[in-house]
Amino acid sequence: MSKSLANYYQHAYACDHKNFNQCFYCGCEATKRDHCPPLHMLQSIVDLGEEADFVSIAACYECHALLHNERLMSIDERFTKLKKKLSSKYAKALRVYSMWEESELSEMSDEFAHSIQAGMKLGKEAAERLAFTGFSYATEEARVTVREKTKEFDVEGMTFTDFKEALNYCINTLKVQKSDFYKILVEDYNGDFNKALSQYHHRHDKVTAAKDGNTLIKDFSKQYKQNSDFVTRTVKHFISKDPSLTTEGALEKLYNNYIKK
Numbered sequence: 001m002s003k004s005l006a007n008y009y010q011h012a013y014a015c016d017h018k019n020f021n022q023c024f025y026c027g028c029e030a031t032k033r034d035h036c037p038p039l040h041m042l043q044s045i046v047d048l049g050e051e052a053d054f055v056s057i058a059a060c061y062e063c064h065a066l067l068h069n070e071r072l073m074s075i076d077e078r079f080t081k082l083k084k085k086l087s088s089k090y091a092k093a094l095r096v097y098s099m100w101e102e103s104e105l106s107e108m109s110d111e112f113a114h115s116i117q118a119g120m121k122l123g124k125e126a127a128e129r130l131a132f133t134g135f136s137y138a139t140e141e142a143r144v145t146v147r148e149k150t151k152e153f154d155v156e157g158m159t160f161t162d163f164k165e166a167l168n169y170c171i172n173t174l175k176v177q178k179s180d181f182y183k184i185l186v187e188d189y190n191g192d193f194n195k196a197l198s199q200y201h202h203r204h205d206k207v208t209a210a211k212d213g214n215t216l217i218k219d220f221s222k223q224y225k226q227n228s229d230f231v232t233r234t235v236k237h238f239i240s241k242d243p244s245l246t247t248e249g250a251l252e253k254l255y256n257n258y259i260k261k
């Protein structure tokens with residue numbers, strides 16, 4: 001790489017001394033610099049005349065490695081990508097950290113308690129790195145990029161700054177089922193509590209609707225003098241063939257196919 005190419009990058013400095021030597025992406029100790037876009041891709045990016053931030057910023061060993069091959073042109077995109085990669089890399093530990101409380105460990109065998117404890121410790125560390133919001137930085141051109149304040153989690157209008165606290169609120173106050181909800185929240189909705197809650201309720205209501213379905217089947221069987229096992233089996237069969245069908249829809253189909261003359 002020629003010197004002129006390396007000169008494409010502005011050196012970014014943390015504005016506040018408390019952030020000196022901190023990784024911009026996760027807050028750990030910085031030992032590397034992340035080049036945005038990566039140095040080894042620079043030639044082609046310049047040749048193609050692509051737009052990019054052309055900034056280098058302090059990063060820890062792990063974040064540097066995770067971003068090394070990401071052809072992302074802005075610090076913001078790299079920031080978002082890094083958080084995604086960290087959450088999938090530590091998904092297991094994050095889950096353990098979110099699901100367990102220290103107070104529960106005393107009831108377990110030592111061996112199990114130790115392994116949960118280790119997972120919780122790793123998960124807590126990962127959660128802190130994920131929550132790190134970066135810092136305001138300046139480049140030689142004296143452009144200052146101000147970073148947002150702490151990440152906040154909105155749960156139906158309540159604001160939390162800690163993910164686990166927000167989760168515990170859902171479990172203890174909104175009475176969602178721990179592991180079901182966690183799965184929806186993290187795997188399907190990337191930590192968006194309100195979307196996850198609405199999906200959770202939607203699924204839960206489906207279960208309730210299925211119970212009402214039994215009443216529908218009973219009433220239907222009575223009304224048309226059909227064996228209720230036959231009606232249940234047929235309804236299940238129709239729904240398995242067409243999952244968009246409701247119990248009502250399946251009963252209508254049964255009526256049209258087998259009862260109506």
Ligand SMILES: [Zn+2]
Binds near residue numbers: 027062
């Ligand atoms: Zn880092």
